[in-house]
Amino acid sequence: MFVAYTVVAILLAIGLTFSAYLLVTPNPSPQIVEMLKTVHVPRSMYAPLAALKLAGALILLIGIFWRPLGIAAAIGLVLYFLGAVIIHLRAKDTKGARGPVILILACVAALLRATTSS
Incomplete structure (x- = not known):
């Protein structure tokens, strides 16, 4: 499971960093x-x-070495993207809500991997 978390965390961190940029x-x-x-x-x-995304990316990466931070980062990112979905839905932008929903799923995957890693 550690390898799975590491892969998910690195991919999410790259995506979040690029998005922040x-x-x-x-x-x-x-x-x-x-x-x-x-x-x-x-x-x-x-x-x-952008700063929130970069912080989430950095803490996900630190979470590879210290699991509590990985768990905290994944929870924070789920909340961040849940907020994004809500904002899109309030603006009646269902098409724009797809991206944050996919990122929520990736963050939940990271969270699940972080909580089940040995």
């Missing part, structure tokens, strides 16, 4: 900007959202 780059991805406009996220929130 796309938010804070001087010219953010037009698709991401449009999606965030759809759900009424102001530009001033891009950096804090």
Whole structure:
């Protein structure tokens, strides 16, 4: 199970880091900007959202070596993406909610692997 958690944690960390980069780059991805406009996220929130993603990625990686942090990171990321799903659904953007739902599933997989690792 440790190998499974490690793989899930590394893949999630890479994805979260790339996603955070796309938010804070001087010219953010037009698709991401449009999606965030759809759900009424102001530009001033891009950096804090990116910081949360980076923190989650870093703590997931630390969780490879210290399981309690991996569990905490996975729970925090599930809550983060659950919030994203709720925001998309409140804005009636069901298409945009698909991505966060998939990421919730990946975070739950990390959580399950972290709690069952020996």
